[in-house]
Amino acid sequence: MLCPLCSSTSINQYAKDQRRLYYQCARCKLVIADSTSHLSLAAEKAEYDKHENTLDDSGYLNFLSRAYEPLMAQVPAPADGLDFGCGPAPALAHYLKSQNYQMACYDKFYFSDPSPLKQRYDFVTCTEVIEHIADPAVELTKIVSLLKPGGWLVIMTKRVIDQSRFSQWHYKNDPTHICFYSDATFEWMAKFFDMTLNIVGPDVVMLQKLRATDAR
Numbered sequence: 001m002l003c004p005l006c007s008s009t010s011i012n013q014y015a016k017d018q019r020r021l022y023y024q025c026a027r028c029k030l031v032i033a034d035s036t037s038h039l040s041l042a043a044e045k046a047e048y049d050k051h052e053n054t055l056d057d058s059g060y061l062n063f064l065s066r067a068y069e070p071l072m073a074q075v076p077a078p079a080d081g082l083d084f085g086c087g088p089a090p091a092l093a094h095y096l097k098s099q100n101y102q103m104a105c106y107d108k109f110y111f112s113d114p115s116p117l118k119q120r121y122d123f124v125t126c127t128e129v130i131e132h133i134a135d136p137a138v139e140l141t142k143i144v145s146l147l148k149p150g151g152w153l154v155i156m157t158k159r160v161i162d163q164s165r166f167s168q169w170h171y172k173n174d175p176t177h178i179c180f181y182s183d184a185t186f187e188w189m190a191k192f193f194d195m196t197l198n199i200v201g202p203d204v205v206m207l208q209k210l211r212a213t214d215a216r
Contacts, residue, residue, distance in 0.1 A: 001023070003028060003032070004032065005179070005189075006025060011024070014163060015031075015166050015167050017172070019175070020172075021034040029184040030179060030185050033177070033178040037175070037178075044132070045109050049088075054091070055094045066156065067125060067156045070198075071154050071206070075152055081123045081124065082105070082116055083124075083127075084126050085107055086107045088109075120148045121146055123153070124147060126153070126154065129155075131158075131181070132177065134178055144209065152207070153209070154204070154205075155204070155205050155206075158202070158203045186205050190207055195207040195208055195209055195210060
């Protein structure tokens with residue numbers, strides 16, 4: 001078994017519930033749901049189709065403010081951004097457009113045109129996305145390569161605290177959540193991708209690209 005983020009073979013069982021086994025990588029500390037529990041693409045999309053977020057949902061926009069407020073403080077408009085994994089109602093992109101940002105959207109299910117993945121951006125947002133990705137090494141390498149030098153990657157995902165709290169954690173019960181990140185995981189990512197890490201809050205981190213070259 002290889003870690004899908006750092007390719008380490010040092011993987012240990014971390015937790016078990018009625019539905020799944022979970023493992024942790026000893027190197028990057030990523031927690032991984034047993035691959036046999038991963039949903040098919042059709043079943044995964046069916047779960048997302050149940051979401052009822054809209055572009056002007058004030059409650060959802062308030063939730064997203066934890067990501068867009070620190071972003072706007074670091075990257076004033078006008079600037080070019082990509083909402084990666086935006087879902088069927090890209091509320092974050094819609095709001096940032098209203099604040100004079102130029103926004104593109106990509107989502108493998110709902111905005112699958114690959115042309116936005118051929119551009120470079122001042123920032124990329126991934127709000128409630130990376131916990132769904134089965135091959136984070138591939139996808140994060142792609143995402144980091146889309147950033148201009150000095151560009152920002154904004155990630156919103158709830159973070160693993162410790163093994164005891166993980167066992168009682170509601171976040172792991174979503175069957176589409178398959179990879180779980182901690183502070184240590186983001187510290188590993190920042191070092192690997194040559195980025196600086198800013199831990200903004202309990203579910204938001206910002207990473208800034210340091211070099212002009214694409215991620216390794």
